Amino acid sequence: MPGLTNGGTIDLDGCIERLYRRELLAESVVEAVCAKAKELLINESNVIHIKAPVSVVGDIHGQFFDLIELFRVGGFPPLTNYLFLGDYVDRGYFSIETISLLTCLKLRYPNRVYLVRGNHESRGISQNYGFYSECKAKYGNSNVWNYFTDMFDYLTLSVVIDDRIFCIHGGLSPNVHSIDQIKVVDRFKEIPHEGPMADLVWSDPDPDKEDFGISTRGAGYTFGAEIVKKFLHVNDMVHILRAHQLCDQGFQVLFDDRLSTVWSAPNYCYRCGNMASVLEVSDSGERTFNVFDAAPENEEYREQQALQHNTMTEYFL
Amino acid sequence: MDFSTPPARSTPPQNNASVIGAHHRLQASERIHPPQIAKIVFSPRTHSHLHFKSLEKRIHTTDDLTYFASTAAYARIQFLLSFISSAVSTVPTPKSADGFSPAISCILAIFDKLDELAEVIPPISGPRRFGNPAYKTWFSAVENAVSTLITDMLHKADVSVEAKVELQGYFMGALGSFQRLDFGTGHELSFLAFFGGCWFLGALRDTSRSPNDAAELDETGGITGKEILWIFSRYFQVIRKVVRQYNLEPAGSHGVWGLDDHFHLPYIIGAAQLRGIQEKYETVKEGTGATDPPGSMLPPTTKRKESDYTKYGMPRPAAVMNRTVVADQMDVNIYFSAIAFIYEVKKGPFFEHSPVLYDISGVPSWSKVHAGLLRMYNAEVLGKFPVVQHFGFGGVLFPWTPFNGGGGAR
Numbered sequence: 092m093p094g095l096t097n098g099g100t101i102d103l104d105g106c107i108e109r110l111y112r113r114e115l116l117a118e119s120v121v122e123a124v125c126a127k128a129k130e131l132l133i134n135e136s137n138v139i140h141i142k143a144p145v146s147v148v149g150d151i152h153g154q155f156f157d158l159i160e161l162f163r164v165g166g167f168p169p170l171t172n173y174l175f176l177g178d179y180v181d182r183g184y185f186s187i188e189t190i191s192l193l194t195c196l197k198l199r200y201p202n203r204v205y206l207v208r209g210n211h212e213s214r215g216i217s218q219n220y221g222f223y224s225e226c227k228a229k230y231g232n233s234n235v236w237n238y239f240t241d242m243f244d245y246l247t248l249s250v251v252i253d254d255r256i257f258c259i260h261g262g263l264s265p266n267v268h269s270i271d272q273i274k275v276v277d278r279f280k281e282i283p284h285e286g287p288m289a290d291l292v293w294s295d296p297d298p299d300k301e302d303f304g305i306s307t308r309g310a311g312y313t314f315g316a317e318i319v320k321k322f323l324h325v326n327d328m329v330h331i332l333r334a335h336q337l338c339d340q341g342f343q344v345l346f347d348d349r350l351s352t353v354w355s356a357p358n359y360c361y362r363c364g365n366m367a368s369v370l371e372v373s374d375s376g377e378r379t380f381n382v383f384d385a386a387p388e389n390e391e392y393r394e395q396q397a398l399q400h401n402t403m404t405e406y407f408l
Numbered sequence: 409m410d411f412s413t414p415p416a417r418s419t420p421p422q423n424n425a426s427v428i429g430a431h432h433r434l435q436a437s438e439r440i441h442p443p444q445i446a447k448i449v450f451s452p453r454t455h456s457h458l459h460f461k462s463l464e465k466r467i468h469t470t471d472d473l474t475y476f477a478s479t480a481a482y483a484r485i486q487f488l489l490s491f492i493s494s495a496v497s498t499v500p501t502p503k504s505a506d507g508f509s510p511a512i513s514c515i516l517a518i519f520d521k522l523d524e525l526a527e528v529i530p531p532i533s534g535p536r537r538f539g540n541p542a543y544k545t546w547f548s549a550v551e552n553a554v555s556t557l558i559t560d561m562l563h564k565a566d567v568s569v570e571a572k573v574e575l576q577g578y579f580m581g582a583l584g585s586f587q588r589l590d591f592g593t594g595h596e597l598s599f600l601a602f603f604g605g606c607w608f609l610g611a612l613r614d615t616s617r618s619p620n621d622a623a624e625l626d627e628t629g630g631i632t633g634k635e636i637l638w639i640f641s642r643y644f645q646v647i648r649k650v651v652r653q654y655n656l657e658p659a660g661s662h663g664v665w666g667l668d669d670h671f672h673l674p675y676i677i678g679a680a681q682l683r684g685i686q687e688k689y690e691t692v693k694e695g696t697g698a699t700d701p702p703g704s705m706l707p708p709t710t711k712r713k714e715s716d717y718t719k720y721g722m723p724r725p726a727a728v729m730n731r732t733v734v735a736d737q738m739d740v741n742i743y744f745s746a747i748a749f750i751y752e753v754k755k756g757p758f759f760e761h762s763p764v765l766y767d768i769s770g771v772p773s774w775s776k777v778h779a780g781l782l783r784m785y786n787a788e789v790l791g792k793f794p795v796v797q798h799f800g801f802g803g804v805l806f807p808w809t810p811f812n813g814g815g816g817a818r
Contacts, residue, residue: 152663181665182662184664221663308588337538338537338538339536339655360761361754362753362761364755389756390756403784406781406783406787407767407780
């Protein structure tokens with residue numbers, strides 16, 4: 092019987108092929124993939140410098156078919172370089188397939204695929220918003236959830252494109268003035284409730300404010316125009332790129348083109364009717380949002396989506 | 409090497425402890441014996457001794473959840489859920505407020521005001537991220553108007569106006585987030601606290617029906633099931649309108665892994681309405697003198713299928729899949745009114761966008777549905793830090809003090 096791991100090496104192409112067909116990897120393969128990913132990610136800095144061209148992706152939240160649609164729009168890896176800004180899991184049906192595929196792509200093309208940590212890549216959040224339930228439903232136990240959430244502790248916090256564009260999942264932190272301050276954060280842990288690491292994955296821009304403000308999310312801060320200007324000036328950058336917030340049009344540009352939000356989950360939660368986008372950054376630094384709608388497969392594979400057992404049913408036994 | 413994929417559907421584990429948080433939470437709630445109404449409803453005579461305070465957040469970390477489950481506030485929330493569930497049992501949602509006690513008119517005036525303000529503050533056009541910024545205008549207008557309306561209610565009920573500081577906090581917390589333009593179960597919980605607070609203080613009490621009569625207070629608290637249903641149904645109506653009109657985001661939705669993007673309480677209350685009928689009429693064997701169920705539950709004209717309705721004309725849990733039944737039932741039952749909203753806002757087949765509600769439609773009885781929804785509420789709403797971290801605690805209504813078996817801090 093053909094295996095996907097053999098003496099410690101993983102057949103990544105085999106895994107990727109399976110995952111494109113939306114077939115789950117065996118538990119032991121996930122364990123090996125996550126172990127390998129940790130070895131790779133541990134060597135990445137908290138601030139990774141990369142070069143354009145690169146396509147930047149926002150929240151996906153387990154909407155696997157829409158991720159494939161995104162690849163159709165933006166090109167499949169490794170022909171297109173990708174920077175994913177986090178929130179791969181929770182809420183949608185296919186968090187496991189989504190994070191399995193992205194992790195395998197990262198291992199297979201480590202310099203063409205980058206994965207940044209989002210606030211949902213944590214035990215505390217993913218235990219509550221679907222990923223944990225999904226692991227229990229699809230594997231019958233929580234081992235896979237443990238492998239992935241342990242791996243999440245190794246994901247980087249930020250990426251800089253061409254020394255010009257600063258990319259994070261959430262936003263800025265009152266504790267981070269210079270990007271160098273991010274480099275010294277000990278990131279190999281669960282996302283804390285406060286401090287720079289929490290702020291980078293939780294904060295939101297506030298177009299009506301100038302300064303930092305209290306965030307009603309209960310973590311991170313809101314930050315206004317003056318903060319963005321100052322941060323870009325101090326760090327000699329031109330733009331901040333982030334995800335973390337639903338956008339009706341799939342993206343939003345704020346503060347005189349100093350900050351963009353990119354959102355990649357179309358028709359979020361089956362009801363928001365929103366568009367999604369992937370942001371292409373060209374070698375010359377031009378930014379183009381490619382907007383897309385929900386994938387047709389969402390309709391084609393309905394029956395299969397309904398077959399999954401939901402752990403919430405346990406309350407009604 | 410195992411090349412096979414795990415099965416798409418696993419059998420549900422039999423151990424409830426495997427649901428995160430549920431085990432702990434259930435045990436915590438089981439320890440609490442709901443206080444007697446007479447102890448929890450404040451007599452007007454004691455009002456002068458009450459020290460109302462601005463609401464304050466007290467749940468700062470997940471560790472605080474354990475203490476929360478032992479507080480008077482938590483016990484009162486549990487008490488409210490069980491009281492409301494018994495009070496609405498076998499009662500259809502009324503069609504109007506006709507015949508309600510004058511005490512109810514003040515709280516209803518608040519909902520009318522919210523509706524009226526939503527009418528005069530339409531959504532505005534122009535670029536935005538998601539929610540419509542006109543919601544903020546509506547929210548501020550409500551904030552300005554509601555203070556007077558709550559004062560009126562307190563005056564009429566002869567309740568100290570000092571109570572406003574806590575009641576208004578809960579009320580404004582029940583309308584969604586002004587900053588985030590979203591609405592979720594945390595806001596809904598705040599409404600439960602507002603309703604409970606008004607009721608504890610006697611502001612909803614029909615004095616003509618129960619002039620401080622301890623015996624009757626024990627049973628009804630001076631409010632009827634119909635009145636409770638009308639109050640909640642007006643609240644849900646207004647919120648649904650506001651969510652639609654201003655395009656509010658689901659706050660902290662669990663997506664397909666949760667019950668509903670915004671709500672939980674209408675399902676508990678609606679299942680309680682039907683659970684009663686089942687217990688009262690359908691578990692009684694024929695010929696033992698059971699009377700007919702309330703006629704107003706029956707849709708007058710529709711041809712009824714046995715898979716959707718029992719022979720007593722009560723809709724089965726499975727009937728949520730039939731849109732005709734949903735349309736027939738939405739005005740008489742709060743569970744079905746919530747399902748009708750789902751059909752209105754969600755795209756695609758029901759089983760796909762709402763798999764948890766779909767699974768519940770396979771549960772054989774409304775009693776089981778109701779009990780399950782309560783367990784789920786305790787674990788997924790009251791037991792979840794991201795939701796209850798926003799809940800405010802004051803000096804009187806829902807205090808952050810240990811539950812002492814009675815009305816808590818006095």
